[in-house]
Amino acid sequence: MVNKEESVALIRDLSNANGVSGFEDEVVRVATDYVQPYAQVTEDHMRNLRIDRHGNTQIKPQLQLDAHSDEVGYMIQAIKPNGTMRFVTVGGQAAVTLPAHKVRIRNNQGDYIPGIITSTPPHFMTAEERRTLPPVSALTIDVGATSADEVRDKFGIDIGAPAVPAVDFEYIAQSDVMMGKAFDNRIGTALLLQTIKELAEKELAVDVVGSLSSQEEVGERGAQVMVRKIKPDLAIVFEGAPADDTVMPDYMIQTGMHRGPMLRDFDTSIIASPRFQALALKTAKDNGIKVQRSVRTGGGNDGAVINLYAGAPTIVISVPVRFAHTAYCYVAYDDYAAAKKLAVALIEGLTPETIAAL
Numbered sequence: 001m002v003n004k005e006e007s008v009a010l011i012r013d014l015s016n017a018n019g020v021s022g023f024e025d026e027v028v029r030v031a032t033d034y035v036q037p038y039a040q041v042t043e044d045h046m047r048n049l050r051i052d053r054h055g056n057t058q059i060k061p062q063l064q065l066d067a068h069s070d071e072v073g074y075m076i077q078a079i080k081p082n083g084t085m086r087f088v089t090v091g092g093q094a095a096v097t098l099p100a101h102k103v104r105i106r107n108n109q110g111d112y113i114p115g116i117i118t119s120t121p122p123h124f125m126t127a128e129e130r131r132t133l134p135p136v137s138a139l140t141i142d143v144g145a146t147s148a149d150e151v152r153d154k155f156g157i158d159i160g161a162p163a164v165p166a167v168d169f170e171y172i173a174q175s176d177v178m179m180g181k182a183f184d185n186r187i188g189t190a191l192l193l194q195t196i197k198e199l200a201e202k203e204l205a206v207d208v209v210g211s212l213s214s215q216e217e218v219g220e221r222g223a224q225v226m227v228r229k230i231k232p233d234l235a236i237v238f239e240g241a242p243a244d245d246t247v248m249p250d251y252m253i254q255t256g257m258h259r260g261p262m263l264r265d266f267d268t269s270i271i272a273s274p275r276f277q278a279l280a281l282k283t284a285k286d287n288g289i290k291v292q293r294s295v296r297t298g299g300g301n302d303g304a305v306i307n308l309y310a311g312a313p314t315i316v317i318s319v320p321v322r323f324a325h326t327a328y329c330y331v332a333y334d335d336y337a338a339a340k341k342l343a344v345a346l347i348e349g350l351t352p353e354t355i356a357a358l
């Protein structure tokens, strides 16, 4: 069993790790250090981490547990003569959320340099400019340099350098809520790692193989590689899903904070396997775990490629994340704990009969 202190510390370390798509190294390191005592861990050249639980038999049905390790962020596109840098967004983000935020840019030594996404001082804005939002192409990142040479020579930053929001994890005791960056999908990453820990050495009807997949935010690229290697018979995807309780009317809230894990029925990339979904919902009910369901007109996740390439029954268990794909996010600890309880109960409850009936 894992206690709350251990869970919060793991989530903190994963959230603080810098890991924009393609540069997941720090996340992979935190994950490896944590899970290595309970599993055999193999890293590939895309920074995908395969996690074979201790106690696997190689002859039972293969259950793939997936979480993506990357986060949305930025990449330097060009350096201007004045030392500010144009950038592109990596993963889906709205320009309105970007200006005047602090970021960390990885230089060619692998060190992270603080910078600011620029905004025009109000003193220099026309009345019209104060009312309009600049597109990403009009924004720059400034490290406090005054020439392109200074950026390259003193800071060691060149085009292609990745960047992430500069946000440090905080636990808010009053509400039992965690604040930090990248809870999409470091909360799913923590769920994957701790579920494997809780299941280590246990007698199960399945072999449990974790995939901490890279580059989800740019089109589920790591998962496309992992599913071909694992060839799962069934799969559970762990996600941090955008919470809707600050934006939707009451009757439409399907991913609210403190309302439990969300089991997504439908989004634009995957329809949850109805029989597996029903089994998960029954498990939640039998164990007194409050859950939510959602039907979305957008979104997508690694489950889509696992479902397509392996034809495996697949469901997605998500923890609600307020303000996903922005610098600052909230996750309620109780939602995380309930998601973990559900995942463990569901996997422990699998039998050859229930698997055959999927």
Ligand SMILES: [Zn+2]
Residues within 6 Å of the ligand: 184, 217, 325
């Ligand atoms: Zn995402």
